[in-house]
Amino acid sequence: MAEKIKIKVHPSGTSSDMLTVADAMRQVLDFIELLEKADPAESGAPDKIIWRLAYATTNSPFEIGAEATSRDPVISVAAKARMAKETVRSALSNLVEVVNPIVTFDAEMAKPLSRLLERNLNGIGRTDIDFGDDISPAIIVHATAQAAHLAIERDRLAKESLVPDLTRTEYGSFEGEIISAGMFHNSPSLVVKHRLTGEKVISVFPPELAFRIGSQHNWFEVWAGRRVLIHGELHHDRDGFIRKVTAFDIEVIEEVEVNLSEARRIDLLDGLTVSDFLDRQWAS
Numbered sequence: 001m002a003e004k005i006k007i008k009v010h011p012s013g014t015s016s017d018m019l020t021v022a023d024a025m026r027q028v029l030d031f032i033e034l035l036e037k038a039d040p041a042e043s044g045a046p047d048k049i050i051w052r053l054a055y056a057t058t059n060s061p062f063e064i065g066a067e068a069t070s071r072d073p074v075i076s077v078a079a080k081a082r083m084a085k086e087t088v089r090s091a092l093s094n095l096v097e098v099v100n101p102i103v104t105f106d107a108e109m110a111k112p113l114s115r116l117l118e119r120n121l122n123g124i125g126r127t128d129i130d131f132g133d134d135i136s137p138a139i140i141v142h143a144t145a146q147a148a149h150l151a152i153e154r155d156r157l158a159k160e161s162l163v164p165d166l167t168r169t170e171y172g173s174f175e176g177e178i179i180s181a182g183m184f185h186n187s188p189s190l191v192v193k194h195r196l197t198g199e200k201v202i203s204v205f206p207p208e209l210a211f212r213i214g215s216q217h218n219w220f221e222v223w224a225g226r227r228v229l230i231h232g233e234l235h236h237d238r239d240g241f242i243r244k245v246t247a248f249d250i251e252v253i254e255e256v257e258v259n260l261s262e263a264r265r266i267d268l269l270d271g272l273t274v275s276d277f278l279d280r281q282w283a284s
Contacts, residue, residue, distance in 0.1 A: 002067040003081035004054065006130035007031055010061040013125050023123045024062040026115070031129065032066065033112040038084040046072040049081050085131045089138060092129070096144035101151035107159075114152050120145035166240035173231040174242060175253070176201060192230065194242060203230050203245040227253040 009027050011019035032051050041048040047070055054065040068081030091109065095101045103110065120127055120140050127140040140148075176192035179200065183189060190203045232247040269277045 001078065002069065003078050003085060004065060004067045004132045005035070005051070005085065006063065006065045006128075006132070008061050008063040008128040008130075009124055010126040010128070012123055019060045019062060020123065023119055027119050027124060027127060028062075028064055030112040030116040030119075031127075034088055034109060034116070035084050037109045037112065038087040039080060041080070046070065047075050047077060047080065049077045049084060082133075085135055089131055089135055092138045092140070095148035095151060096138065096140055101148050103152055103155040107156070110152050110156065114149060116140075117145040117149040117152070121149065163238075165238045166236055167238045168236050170234050170236070171232070172234050173229055174201070174234065174245070175227065175229050178226050178228060190228075192228065192245075195227075197241055199241050199243075201242050201245055203232075203247050203250075205247045205250070209247060209249065227255070229253060 007028050009019065009024045035051060036049065039049045050069050050071065051066040052069045054067050056062075056064040068077050068084075070077040087105075091105045091113070094104050095113075105113070116127070117140070121142060125142070129138040129140075131137060174192075175195045177195070179191045179193055181188070181190050184202055184204045188205045188207070190205070192201045192203050193199070194201055229251040230245055230247050231249040231251075232245045234242050235244040235246070237243045272280065
């Protein structure tokens with residue numbers, strides 16, 4: 001038997017029957033996203049839970065019913081859907097049914113839940129969630145939504161405070177491959193793919209440097225996937241990645257073809273064995 005849920009969205013008491021389509025639909029979508037986040041399967045997996053619309057009312061309060069299905073009709077997701085419902089129900093219990101709300105879920109689940117709670121503070125008066133079977137329903141009202149939303153924000157700030165902020169500016173250089181060229185706040189710029197991190201870096205050039213480069217190289221030639229070494233002020237984000245560079249100089253790294261046959265014929269040991277060569281080096 002398929003697992004089912006019902007969601008009923010009531011208008012705010014201050015606006016009577018003024019429940020908007022946007023608020024009602026987004027409230028439902030955020031709750032469905034919350035259930036989807038509780039499912040560990042990848043989005044394209046055959047056993048990924050898909051919540052199929054069973055019915056929807058057209059009056060206020062707005063109500064919809066959904067049931068769990070899978071991409072592959074042969075696969076039953078009833079057990080997984082029940083676990084997802086219990087996970088969400090537990091998260092809500094710890095947020096809206098206790099004196100001191102606590103966060104027991106990750107940041108991915110926090111995003112849709114935070115939006116759902118915010119809507120309960122503005123435009124929506126109450127959200128009723130019927131999980132079906134023997135799982136107790138959940139009711140979210142203004143007072144509980146406010147306390148729960150504050151708990152999520154406190155948890156987010158506490159976690160952010162534990163992450164070191166690597167934002168800084170330092171002088172140096174980095175190597176990368178030119179992706180495109182254009183203007184950045186009226187200054188000539190290149191978008192360069194960092195060789196080590198793969199991140200895109202905006203490299204801004206003062207007009208005099210752009211003019212000098214242009215006199216030495218054809219800009220279209222430089223843009224076409226050339227490897228470059230850029231020197232300047234390296235601006236790092238909080239994660240430590242270079243995001244922007246105020247360039248002082250740029251070097252185009254010319255590709256050199258190496259003949260392996262000729263390289264193998266080079267005698268680096270002057271005709272000596274490795275042991276004799278090392279003995280001579282140490283003796284000197």
